[in-house]
Amino acid sequence: MKLCVVGLGYVGLPAAVVFASRGIPVIGIDIDHRKVEAINRGQTPIKEPGVDTLLRQAVADGKLTATTTHDALRECQAIIIAVNTPVEDGVVNLTQLKNALETAAKNLNKDTLVSIESTVPPGTTEKIAKPILEKSGLKTGRDYYLAHVPERIAPGRAIEELTTAPRLVGGVDPPSTQRAIELYTTINKNLYPTDATTAEFTKLIENTYRDVNIALANIFALMAEKLGIDVWEAIRLANTHPRVHIHLPGPGVGGPCLTKDPYILITAASVEHAKLIQLAREINRQMPTHFTHLVLTALKRHSINPREATVAILGVAYKGGIDDTRETPAQPIIHLLKQHVAEVRAHDPYTQETFGATPTTTVEEALENADAAAIVTDHPQYRQLDWKKLAPLMRHKIIVDGRRVVEPHTAIEAGYTYYAIGYGKAFKI
Ligand SMILES: NC(=O)c1ccc[n+]([C@@H]2O[C@H](COP(=O)([O-])OP(=O)(O)OC[C@H]3O[C@@H](n4cnc5c(N)ncnc54)[C@H](O)[C@@H]3O)[C@@H](O)[C@H]2O)c1
């Protein structure tokens, strides 16, 4: 059996190299010739731990080749579609997916499985993909097979999660579910069969649940700031209750999924009370502004004129331990701070991106003569910092912690004034 993977981005490429590593010959297809050329040279166009090694090996073994030509679909008995489904002005754009399906229909072999991994509105596989693919003259569930197998990988852990994280397998009919299980069982034994529309819906509600839960944590944080309470302590205590699992507040929710999937869900099924989900999105989108406000309040409380101040942003990636800056809250935070503050510097151990802030290569360089350290990302390296040793570098010893990377008592003992999202004790007079 040969597998074609259409779309070699953050989802398609890890899948391609993992299938190839299990001995399955894979043809990767992408319209971006630079990606295709890089892959054929054995170089990964995306940064994802482990992909580089598996890719080099797969190309060297002749198990993975990439092409821009969709005719290659003719050689495959299984096709994974992993093109992007971006949300624009709150509405999902399925153009890439429809184009990929049209070319698949023109090159579809009898008995082939088509698996859609892209995140899509419920009903897309059944009502959009199926009619397009049946233009081939083949009948679904009899002549060829169709499933939605949503991708659940978290960036930074893709390779591990592809083989271990539970996976939904939703065929449009039982034979399609069965064929999809046969394909995915070669890389992951933890499969949950269902139907395509349930799989599509489930993918969206998982990320929506996470976004709404984080929004709730963010509201609690704002309340704690008013009440003079430490929300981190309160959430830790609340979560000792066996039926409570409150997520963590922060300076914003970034990444390619939580910022997009709730909108796909709301638009797909417009029920009145979906405004809960909409509101959660708005709360999370507001957090970078709130964090910026905390930084400016901290400067004011220390009688520092922002126009003469330097703020060091620690962390540009959207979450800890990775270099991914898609939809990162650091971008609006830097943008807003630059409107008020003389100099905004940025440091990140994983990425060079600074969104217009002055780049720095070490934490020491970022903090030298700075008035405040503003921690945006929970990189593991930041948890190891010796704040006592760093203190003499700074002009003013102020920490504004978006992620509870520093324990308040550690900062205070090292001579800092400590502010944080949800740390109401900083404001208690
Ligand atoms: N990035 C993630 O971590 C993640 C996780 C789970 C689900 N998803 C979902 O997976 C899908 C893909 O996301 P991504 O981040 O990999 O996107 P991406 O933009 O990184 O990759 C998509 C790739 O598809 C290619 N492409 C577009 N049209 C094509 C066509 N007709 N034929 C061949 N190639 C084509 C693009 O050139 C690009 O390389 C989205 O629906 C996304 O919501 C993403």
Ligand SMILES: CC(=O)N[C@@H]1[C@@H](OP(=O)(O)OP(=O)(O)OC[C@H]2O[C@@H](n3ccc(=O)[nH]c3=O)[C@H](O)[C@@H]2O)O[C@H](CO)[C@@H](O)[C@@H]1O
């Ligand atoms: C349901 C779920 O788990 N889905 C995962 C999610 O992966 P992700 O990479 O987007 O990672 P998250 O951890 O959700 O982070 C997003 C942003 O939220 C911030 N955050 C997080 C937790 C918290 O308590 N408080 C916060 O503020 C964090 O800093 C970051 O900015 O979507 C992928 C694509 O669909 C999935 O495949 C993947 O399984």
